[in-house]
Structure formats: structure tokens, C-alpha cells
Amino acid sequence: MSKPNSEKQKMATSREVYHRIVWDGRLNANAFTIGYRDRRWEERIWEKPLIEWQADGDIPWHRIRYFRCQDTIVWDRDRHLDLVSTDELPPTAWVTPAQVQINNSDTTKSTISTFKARPVYEYISPSWQPVDRTISTKSNTLKIVSLNVLCDTYESEIIQTAKRIPVIAAHLRSCDADIIALQEVTLPLLEFLLTQDWVRDYFISESPSGSTLPSHGILILSKLPFTLVEHEYSQHKRVLVGTWLVNDEQLQVAAVHLTSDRARNAIEKRTHQISILLEYLKTQPGDCAIIGDFNIRNDELAEIFTENNYIDVWQELHPESAGYTFDPQQNPLAALMSLTGEVARLDRILWRDEDKRWIPQSIELFANEAIPDTESTLYPSDHFGIKAVLRSSIDLSLQTIPPVYQSAVVLIPPAEIWPPIQTIRRRFDRRFDRWMPHINLLYGFLPAEYFESAANAIAQALREIKPFAITLENFATFTHHSSCTAWLRPVAEPRSALHELQSILQQIFPQCNEQSTKSSAGFTPHLSVGQFRTAPAAISQLPEWHPLTFPVESIALISRQGDEPFQVRYLVELGTAKVECVASKLVSNLMQIANKLAPELSPEQQKHRESILSVLEQACQECLGFPPSLHLLGSARLGVQTLHSDIDAMCLIPADLSASAFLESVQQKLQDLCEKAILVEDAIVPVLRMQIEGVGLDLLVARTTHDIAKLKKLQEALPEKFDPVSWKAVLGCLEADAIVQNVSQRLPFESFQKLLRAVRGWARSRQIHGNAWGFLGNFTWALLAAWSCQNYPQDMTFPETENLLVHFFQNLSQHDWIQPISLSEAGRNYRVLPRDWLPIITAIEPCQNSARNVSRSTAKILQSEFDRAAKLAEQALAGKISWESIFEIIDLHTQTPQFLVLTATTANENDREIYSGWLLGHIIGLVIDLEKQLNISVRPWPEIIIKNNTNSAVLGLEISETSQLVEIEEIAKNFVNRFNYQNISNRDIKWETVVCDRATLTQHLN
Structure with missing residues (x-):
């Protein structure tokens, strides 16, 4: 039983486990007990019978610690134990077949209890044996087949069942279906099927003796193991419902044969039958299919299916095709059995999948041709069979990605027919330079970084879609509020092909639905050619058009960058699952991107900074009375300064000189040159922050008993010649020198500088930069880049920055964060503490975690970004996507559903500086308080937003219970009170703390 947990499989949540036990008719809910913590008595575990648990009560789901089935713990949050999802439950967890009850309401109980468990049979040589198990199987596709095989109760001499049975079996074999549902099965057909070798690879719903088969009935065959329940509508009418576990999710398939029009009140009876079935299926978790002979015509029962979120797969994929399965005009057997001679689509496959785990890929008729070499025209049955293929959502995460308007999925006419189109567009279309001639299928679409996964998903879905032709027939117009768009009308052959193609794409990417929801008419395919003031103006100015026809053999994924035109990135062929990456247009220079995000200093800018340093050096000399020992820190010391970098410097001063007094004297010397100067004395290391001629300058000091004039390097x-605070400042220089030394032993230092510039630019664009916010500061990013260079496999080479960046992200994505990262042996021996979520350790003793501000939430965000970047960098190196995709600026508004906004308002600029400084020093404490006290995830926005007289900080929140909103505001107010207590003199600062959602966030920031 420990195997699933030893593999660290994903646990079901407490909510999922509860609902599984309550609604799974095979489980005895009375046998289960819930263990939970009460907020008022955190030190002990309380228990309650599961059937008494109030799902919408006062106790939140995260307080459930375990589920117990009598004496056996079957789910434990702390031990990461989950026996419920794997069905490794003790015998007492299961009910006997006669006890199947699933819902607590009396009405539902009376309905559901009539669904009785039945055995399923498997061929275990040399005979068929009953089995009762559901094993999870993995599958990318699911083939489902239904056929009414026509019993010989009526007109037995004419319908020639003996000839039809082998043909029916042959058709079923050729379908190679995963699940087969047959109606009107008789004992002779069952006996014949059981003699076929291929059937022995299936599980079947009937005993080999046919003991529960009436004169004719329903039979399910499945390649996948399943369990079964049955409901009897009457003595001769029943429904079978199988349960499968596919890709670790439950699937219910109901095989039906509803009452035919031969019976009195047939419509009422069918409505009653389907209502009972739907009531039962509502109680079942997972996806549902209803398949078989519905005996319904046109839109009968359509409303009840729609209300219950079922789609008719045939209508979904072939909206303009009749799909008759009962055709007396073609099939003599149907004519013989028909009461009216009318054609109908009696047989259907309905599908309910609210989580979009499966996408209908194709559906077609089979067994719809006459049997060869028969004296009269004989068909396998009076019905035609239906076969549907559903494709697993290859990457469900694709459906969670918001669409952007820099990408689209389109049909592009071949270049040879462009000239007449472009002649018109060049004159009338203001978007002529941005778009090629195209027909939008999906727009907006996923960002380009997801194109490879999206193209592969599309290719699998379109492998059954054959190429077709389109004719651009004539002009039409869309009328807007104050303008009009003219377009060419594309007409497909077959007529439904274009709509079917768009429908499949829409199912893969349901969030990209603008093309199908812009108007009440749904998807309207069009090729835009121009914009006009009015429709009459368009008609009068457009030239005469001669229809053009072209083949559609592929679709294109296109995107644009900045103000550039759209370009084709991927082509997906119809009917072949072939994907072509148009890589030549994707590759851009990585360092151009990095320098755009973090511009290098020009020679003039470098000279300007050197002049500012010389001014600082002169001021320090005048204050000390001798030439100062001035040392650069940070980016300047590593040679990776940007236009936005401050100059960080440290000055050694005698131990008998006060640090504050020295910094005050320097401030006075430079006061005429400074646009701004603030002395921060309560920082870990006192610092004088200045701005001179637009450049930020931070001056630190280190007091020492060394003879400064004789200290050459x-x-x-020596540490003992500095006080502890001063030694911290010295360490900043020494740690940077350790980076230079370590990197230079393996690679040219210029390679490291380029890598670090790219990494910092990436971190800022992805909003994961800043030690104060729980992310990583400049020094820690430098440590990581140096560590990656230290581990680069090629000694003393000059690798391309692209290779170094891929190596950097791969190393971080694959790193076991139980182990510390460091450049030195002493750092690698650092003892990792419980709150060291990302141990990135300094090189010089005493070694410390440079990422000590990283919290549980920010560690998860950083690791997710490492994984994302590793995947994209590999694709970019292979030329499959652009390097820009890695550096896509993240929109923090979309990352969380709720936000905590802290705003301080004051007209006093010094007070705003005090607030900002205090906030940067303490905000991570608020993040950790929220995590610890409420067990929620927090996404800090790594900046202070300054507008007018307000400074605002934003924390994104993932909240599981709405009741936590009040607690969040209480914690935030305590945080504000801490500031007021520590800054008692600053009473004119007005604070506001508010928890809001996306819709109201903007107004709170304005």
C-alpha cells in the first residue's frame, strides 16, 4: 500500500476525497470518519462521522487532517497518504451490490438505490470469469462505438440473422474500439462473439451463459476494465452504466435503448427513462457519456440534455450533416422495420465533460453499406453504427492560459491567389502591413511561447480532418457603430468543413472563443479586405470580384512581436498530424533582448559615473584628512551596471570615528551637488543615499583598527579588526571578489557578465526580483549565475550566452533544494534550516543564506519560473520559439484572484521615503504571517507603486475560504499598527488596507 506514496503521486484534496466517498455508490459512507483541527483548540484532533460532516459548514477543508475507515487511516494530509484515489481501501469501505446508495436526499436515494451492481466478465483461460475491479489505465484517445444489431423477434425469416451475425462481428472488430455498446443483442449473437479471439481481449457486461440477457438486450464490451450497475425501467427495458478509471479520472458510460414509437405514450416514457438516468449520473464524479439507440427524432429531449451540460457529438462535429442512422430509403431492413418510412438519427453519442479532459475528435457512421454477395440487398442491421473518437487534452494547462492579441490560428490562402486580394487590401485595408490575407479561426490566441504544445495538440485533433476546398465567392460587410468592414465570403466544400474545423479548435482552447461569440450567429468565417464609412460606400468602391477557389491543406499559428507584422510560426497539416516549425523567423539575438531590458552603459555614461565617483572620493578625503580607501560594491564591482543601477561604494574609516558623523560630514560636503540625500542610520549597515546628476549613489562605511594607508588589498x-556591522559591509566586496575568482577559473569573465545581465533582465520581466519582496536580489542572482558557470561542462571555453542561459535554467529546474547552492566548500556544508526554502549560500565564513527572505509562496513561484524558463530556453535554442518568449513580461493582475493593497498617503516626501524604507524592510514579515496563520499562498508585487501623494504595495492572494478575508484584513491592520508604533512621530501618514478582486483593484491603486 505504500507504493503510490513512495512515488509521491499527487494527493486528492480533502474536498475531493469527501465527495468521492459521498457520491461513489460502491463506497459505504457510514464506515468513514473525518479527523480535523478546530481553530479554537489547535493542539488536538477532533473526529466526526463523515455522514455528519457539513460540507458548507464553519470548518474549512484545509483543517481536515485525515479520513479513517474504521481502524484504517485512508487519507492523511501530514503523511501524504492517499488510499482513496488508488482504491486501496479495506473491505469495510465497500458496500455489497444490493446496498448501492449514493445521495442523502430521500428522493435521490429512492432513485439511485435502484441502480444495482452487476458483475463484469473477463476471459481468464480457459473460461470467462466474473471480476469486480476498476484499474486506472492511461490513454490518449478513446474510441466509443454503438450499434443496434437488430434482433430477430420480428420478420425472422426475412432479416437473415445467421448471415448478419458474422458480418456484424467483423465490423465491430475493424472498429478496434475501446468501448462497444450493442442493443437488441440475442443469445446467438452473444455466443458467436464469445467464440472470436479478438473478443477475449475485452471485458463484457454479460455472463457467457446469457443468464441475465432477456430475449434481446444491451451488451457492453470494453478493452478497459470497468465496474457495472444496472437499472430496470421495466421487465424488458433497462440501462447499463459502466464506470472506468482513465488517466486517473472516473468515466461513466451509460448504454441505453429507449422505448420506441411502437409503444403507447412513447415520448413520455423516453423522457421518464432519460430523467432517471440523468438523476443518477448527476451523482457520479468524472465525465459521462450516454450512447445507444435513443429512438428520438430531431430535437426531442434536446432541452433536458442541454440543461444537464451534455453535447451531441455528431451535432458538435457535423452541425450541417444529417447523420441518419435509420434510413428506410437506403436500407431495406430499416424500411421493413419502420412504421412511417421516415429517416432519423435514432442512435447518438452524448458527452458531458465540464473540465474538458476529452475533446471529441471525430464521429462517423459504420456498417452502413450492404453486405457483398447476398441475393437481396442485405445490410448488417436496420440501423447504421456510430463510432466516435475522443482525444485526451494533451496539456490541460493550455486551457488556463489567457489569450493575447499578438497571436492567432488562421487559414492562409496559397500565395498564387494573393495578387487580386492584396490589390484590394493595399488600397482599403489599414491593417495591410500587419496581416497577411487570412481567415481567422481563433483570435486572440495563446502567447507564442506555448505554440509548440498548442501545435501538437491541434495536430492530434486534426489528424482525422481531411483537406478540403474553399471558394472566395463574393463581398459582404460587417457594420459597426461608426464604420464598416468589407470581407470576402469563404464557402467550403463540403459546406460544413470550415465550421467543423473551427469547432474542433474551439474545443481545444475554449478560452479563445472571440470568433464564435462575437455575434449571435456564432462563427462567421471571413477574409477582411478593408474598412469603410458605411456598407453602401464599401459596395460602391470595391471592384468587381471573380470567385477564387483554393485547397485547404494546413492551418497556421501566427504571432507578432511589438509593432512587427504577423509571421507564420507553425504549420499544422490536416489529416496527417504533421507539424512544421517555421524556425527561421523565430530566432533573435539573446543579448539584444537582454540589453533592451537592462541597457549597458555607453562610454559617455561610464565616464559620467567615474566623474561622480571622483567627486565622492574628493569629499571623503576632505572629511578624513587623507586619501580614502574607497571600494565599489554590487553591480559596479562585477562590471554589470545598467543605466538604472545605483553606484554602491564603501569607504574604510578609522575605528575611533563615528560612522554617522562621517556620513553626515560627507552629506554636508556634497549638499550643493545632491538632488536628494537621506542618511539611513537604522539599516543593518548605515548608508548615505544620494542622487547626483541623475545617478543614485549609496555610500557605506566600515570602521577598522587596520592602518588604512598600509592595507593595500x-x-x-582581518575580521577581528572590524566591528560586526562594518565587517558585513566588507563582506559585500569580498563575496563579489569570490564570484570573480570562481568564475574566472572556469570561463572568461565576460561570459559570466553577459549571462548575469540576461538573468537579471529575465527576473525583472517575470517580476521575481527583489530580496525585500521574498524573491532574489542582485547579489543572489549573481551567486546563481556564478554557480551555473562553475558547473558548466566545458572547461575554459567561450560558450555562447544562449548555451549558458539554457544550462543556467536547467540546473535550477533540476536542483534538489534540500541541498544548498554555494561557490565554496564551507557554503556547501551549510546546515539548512527549516525556513531556508531556497538555500543559496554565501562563500565566505560565517556562511549565510543570501535568499533568507524567500518564503513558502515565493519559493514556489521561483521554482515554477525556473521550470518554465528551462522548457522555453531549450525550445529557443533549438529555434522552435523566439528568445523573447522567455522574457515575456508577466501580468501580475492575472496571477491571483484577490489582492491585499496597502496604501500610505502623505504630502510629506520625507514621510513617504520613511514609509517606503520601512515597508521594504518589513513586507516579507507580512507575507510570512499570512502564510503561517491562514495557510494561503501570497504573490508579492515587487515594487512600491507611487502615485501623487500615495505609496502602495500589493500582495496577490490565493484564498481557499471567503471567511479568510476578515482575518487577512486583521493581520494587515496589525502590520500597519506596527509601523505606527515604530514611527510614532509620523502621525500625518494616512494608511488604508483593503482586500479586493481583479475588478476593483485598479480603483484602489488610483
Whole structure:
């Protein structure tokens, strides 16, 4: 029983486990007990029978610690134990077949209890044996087949059942279906099927003796193991419902044969039958299909199916095709059995999948041709069979990605027919330079970084879609509020082909639905040619048009970058599952992107900074009375400064000189040059923050008993000759020097500088930069880049930055964060503490975690970004996507559903500086408080938003219970009170704390 947990499989949530036990008719809910913690008595575990648990009560789901089945713990949050999802439950968890009851309401109980469990049979040589198990199987596709095989109760001499049975069996074999539902099965047909070798690879719903088969009935065959329940509508009418576990999710398939029009009150009886079935299926988890002979015509029962979220797969994929399965005009057997001679689509496959785990890919008729070499025209049955193929959503995460309007899925006419189209567009279409001639299928669409996964998903869905032709027949117009768009009308052959293609794409990407929802008419295919003031103006100015026909053999995934035109990125062929990456147009220079995000200093800018440093050096000399020992820190020391970088410097001063006094004297010396100067004395290391000629300048000091004039190299400095605070400042220089030394032993230092510039640009674009916010600061990113270079496999080479960046992200994505990252042996021996979520350790003793501000939430965000970047960088290196995709600027508004906004308002600029400084020093404490006290995830926005007289900070929130909103506001107010207590003199700062959603966030930031 420990195997699933040893593999660390994903646990079901407590909510999912509860609902599984309550609604799975095979489980005895009375045998289960819930263990939970009460907020008022955190030190002990309370228990309650599961059937008494109030799902919408006061106790939130995250307080459930375990589920117990009598004496056996079957789900435990702390031990990561989940025996419910794997069905490894003790015998007492299961009910006997006669006890199947699933819902607590009396009405539902009376209905559901009539669905009785039945055995399923498997061929275990040398005979068929009953089995009762559901094993999870993996599958990318699911083939489902239904056929009414026509019993010989009526007109037995004419319908020649003996000839038809082998043909029916042959058709079923050729379908190679996963699940087969047959109606009007007789004992002779069952006996014949059981003699076929291929049937022995299936599980069947009937005993080999046919003991429960009436004169004719329903039979299910399945390649996949399943369990079965049966409901009897009457003595001769029943429904079978099988339960499968496919890709670790439950699937219910109901095989039906509803009452035919031969019976009195047939419509009322069918409505009653389907209502009972739907009531039962409502109680079942997972996806549902209803298949078989419905005996319904046109839209009968359509309303009840729609209300219960079922789609008719044939109508979904072939909306303009009749799909008759009962055709007396073609099939003599249907003519013989028909009361009216009318054609009808009696047989159907209905599908309900609210989570879009499966996508209908194709559906077609089979057994719809006469049997060869028969004296009269004989068909396998009076019905034609239906066969549907559903495709697993290859990557469900694709459906969670919001669409953007820099990409689309389109049909592009071949270049040889462009000239007449472009002649018109060049004159009338203001978007001529941005778009090629095209027919939009999906727009907006996924960002380009997801194109490879999206193209593969599309290719699998379109492998059964054959190429077709389109004719651009004539002009039409869309009328807008104050303008009009003219377009060419594309008409497909066959007529439904274009709509079917768009419908399949829409199912794969349901969030990209603009083309199908813009108007009440749904998807309207069009090729835009121009914009006009009015429709009459368009008609009068457009030239005469001669229809053009072209083949549709592929669709294109297109995107644009910035103001560039759209370009084809991927082509997906119809009917072949072939994907072509148009890579030549994707590759761009990585360093151009990095320099755009973090521009290097020009020679003039570098000279300007050197002049500012010389001014600072002169001021320090005048204050000290001797030439200062001035040392650069941070980006300047590593040579990776950007236009937006401050100059960080440290000055050594004698131990008998006060740090504050020295910094105040420097401030006075430079006051005429400074646009702004603030002395921060309560920082870990006191610092004088100035701005001179537009450049930020931070000056730190280190007090020492060394003879400063004789201390030639900072590496010669002894820790004991500095006070602890001063030594921290010195360490900042020494740690940077350790990076230079370690990297230079393996690679040219210029390679490291380019890598670090790219990494920092990426971190800022993905909003994961800033130690104060629980992410990583400049120094930690430098440590990681140096560590990656240190581990680069090619010694002393000059690798391309692209290769270094791929190696960087792969190393971080694959790293076991139980192990510390460091450049030194002492750092690698660092003892990781419980709150060291990402141990990135300094190189010089005493070694410390440079990422100590990283919290549970921000660690998860960082690891997710490492994984994303590793995947995309590999694709970019292979030329499959652009490097820009990695650096896509993240929209923090879309990352979480709720937000905590902290706003301080004051007209005093110094007070705003005090607020910002205090907030940067304490905000991570608020993040950790929210995580610990409420067990929620927090997404900090790594900046202070300054507007007018307000400074605002934003924390994104993932909240599981709405009751937590009040607690969040209480924690935030305590945070504000801490500021007021520590800054008692700053009473003119007005605070506001508010928890809001996306819709109201903007107004709180304005």
C-alpha cells in the first residue's frame, strides 16, 4: 500500500476525497470518519462521522487532517497518504451490490438505490470469469462505438440473422474500439462473439451463459476494465452504466435503448427513462457519456440534455450533416422495420465533460453499406453504427492560459491567389502591413511561447480532418457603430468543413472563443479586405470580384512581436498530424533582448559615473584628512551596471570615528551637488543615499583598527579588526571578489557578465526580483549565475550566452533544494534550516543564506519560473520559439484572484521615503504571517507603486475560504499598527488596507 506514496503521486484534496466517498455508490459512507483541527483548540484532533460532516459548514477543508475507515487511516494530509484515489481501501469501505446508495436526499436515494451492481466478465483461460475491479489505465484517445444489431423477434425469416451475425462481428472488430455498446443483442449473437479471439481481449457486461440477457438486450464490451450497475425501467427495458478509471479520472458510460414509437405514450416514457438516468449520473464524479439507440427524432429531449451540460457529438462535429442512422430509403431492413418510412438519427453519442479532459475528435457512421454477395440487398442491421473518437487534452494547462492579441490560428490562402486580394487590401485595408490575407479561426490566441504544445495538440485533433476546398465567392460587410468592414465570403466544400474545423479548435482552447461569440450567429468565417464609412460606400468602391477557389491543406499559428507584422510560426497539416516549425523567423539575438531590458552603459555614461565617483572620493578625503580607501560594491564591482543601477561604494574609516558623523560630514560636503540625500542610520549597515546628476549613489562605511594607508588589498583585511556591522559591509566586496575568482577559473569573465545581465533582465520581466519582496536580489542572482558557470561542462571555453542561459535554467529546474547552492566548500556544508526554502549560500565564513527572505509562496513561484524558463530556453535554442518568449513580461493582475493593497498617503516626501524604507524592510514579515496563520499562498508585487501623494504595495492572494478575508484584513491592520508604533512621530501618514478582486483593484491603486 505504500507504493503510490513512495512515488509521491499527487494527493486528492480533502474536498475531493469527501465527495468521492459521498457520491461513489460502491463506497459505504457510514464506515468513514473525518479527523480535523478546530481553530479554537489547535493542539488536538477532533473526529466526526463523515455522514455528519457539513460540507458548507464553519470548518474549512484545509483543517481536515485525515479520513479513517474504521481502524484504517485512508487519507492523511501530514503523511501524504492517499488510499482513496488508488482504491486501496479495506473491505469495510465497500458496500455489497444490493446496498448501492449514493445521495442523502430521500428522493435521490429512492432513485439511485435502484441502480444495482452487476458483475463484469473477463476471459481468464480457459473460461470467462466474473471480476469486480476498476484499474486506472492511461490513454490518449478513446474510441466509443454503438450499434443496434437488430434482433430477430420480428420478420425472422426475412432479416437473415445467421448471415448478419458474422458480418456484424467483423465490423465491430475493424472498429478496434475501446468501448462497444450493442442493443437488441440475442443469445446467438452473444455466443458467436464469445467464440472470436479478438473478443477475449475485452471485458463484457454479460455472463457467457446469457443468464441475465432477456430475449434481446444491451451488451457492453470494453478493452478497459470497468465496474457495472444496472437499472430496470421495466421487465424488458433497462440501462447499463459502466464506470472506468482513465488517466486517473472516473468515466461513466451509460448504454441505453429507449422505448420506441411502437409503444403507447412513447415520448413520455423516453423522457421518464432519460430523467432517471440523468438523476443518477448527476451523482457520479468524472465525465459521462450516454450512447445507444435513443429512438428520438430531431430535437426531442434536446432541452433536458442541454440543461444537464451534455453535447451531441455528431451535432458538435457535423452541425450541417444529417447523420441518419435509420434510413428506410437506403436500407431495406430499416424500411421493413419502420412504421412511417421516415429517416432519423435514432442512435447518438452524448458527452458531458465540464473540465474538458476529452475533446471529441471525430464521429462517423459504420456498417452502413450492404453486405457483398447476398441475393437481396442485405445490410448488417436496420440501423447504421456510430463510432466516435475522443482525444485526451494533451496539456490541460493550455486551457488556463489567457489569450493575447499578438497571436492567432488562421487559414492562409496559397500565395498564387494573393495578387487580386492584396490589390484590394493595399488600397482599403489599414491593417495591410500587419496581416497577411487570412481567415481567422481563433483570435486572440495563446502567447507564442506555448505554440509548440498548442501545435501538437491541434495536430492530434486534426489528424482525422481531411483537406478540403474553399471558394472566395463574393463581398459582404460587417457594420459597426461608426464604420464598416468589407470581407470576402469563404464557402467550403463540403459546406460544413470550415465550421467543423473551427469547432474542433474551439474545443481545444475554449478560452479563445472571440470568433464564435462575437455575434449571435456564432462563427462567421471571413477574409477582411478593408474598412469603410458605411456598407453602401464599401459596395460602391470595391471592384468587381471573380470567385477564387483554393485547397485547404494546413492551418497556421501566427504571432507578432511589438509593432512587427504577423509571421507564420507553425504549420499544422490536416489529416496527417504533421507539424512544421517555421524556425527561421523565430530566432533573435539573446543579448539584444537582454540589453533592451537592462541597457549597458555607453562610454559617455561610464565616464559620467567615474566623474561622480571622483567627486565622492574628493569629499571623503576632505572629511578624513587623507586619501580614502574607497571600494565599489554590487553591480559596479562585477562590471554589470545598467543605466538604472545605483553606484554602491564603501569607504574604510578609522575605528575611533563615528560612522554617522562621517556620513553626515560627507552629506554636508556634497549638499550643493545632491538632488536628494537621506542618511539611513537604522539599516543593518548605515548608508548615505544620494542622487547626483541623475545617478543614485549609496555610500557605506566600515570602521577598522587596520592602518588604512598600509592595507593595500581588501582581501588582506582581518575580521577581528572590524566591528560586526562594518565587517558585513566588507563582506559585500569580498563575496563579489569570490564570484570573480570562481568564475574566472572556469570561463572568461565576460561570459559570466553577459549571462548575469540576461538573468537579471529575465527576473525583472517575470517580476521575481527583489530580496525585500521574498524573491532574489542582485547579489543572489549573481551567486546563481556564478554557480551555473562553475558547473558548466566545458572547461575554459567561450560558450555562447544562449548555451549558458539554457544550462543556467536547467540546473535550477533540476536542483534538489534540500541541498544548498554555494561557490565554496564551507557554503556547501551549510546546515539548512527549516525556513531556508531556497538555500543559496554565501562563500565566505560565517556562511549565510543570501535568499533568507524567500518564503513558502515565493519559493514556489521561483521554482515554477525556473521550470518554465528551462522548457522555453531549450525550445529557443533549438529555434522552435523566439528568445523573447522567455522574457515575456508577466501580468501580475492575472496571477491571483484577490489582492491585499496597502496604501500610505502623505504630502510629506520625507514621510513617504520613511514609509517606503520601512515597508521594504518589513513586507516579507507580512507575507510570512499570512502564510503561517491562514495557510494561503501570497504573490508579492515587487515594487512600491507611487502615485501623487500615495505609496502602495500589493500582495496577490490565493484564498481557499471567503471567511479568510476578515482575518487577512486583521493581520494587515496589525502590520500597519506596527509601523505606527515604530514611527510614532509620523502621525500625518494616512494608511488604508483593503482586500479586493481583479475588478476593483485598479480603483484602489488610483
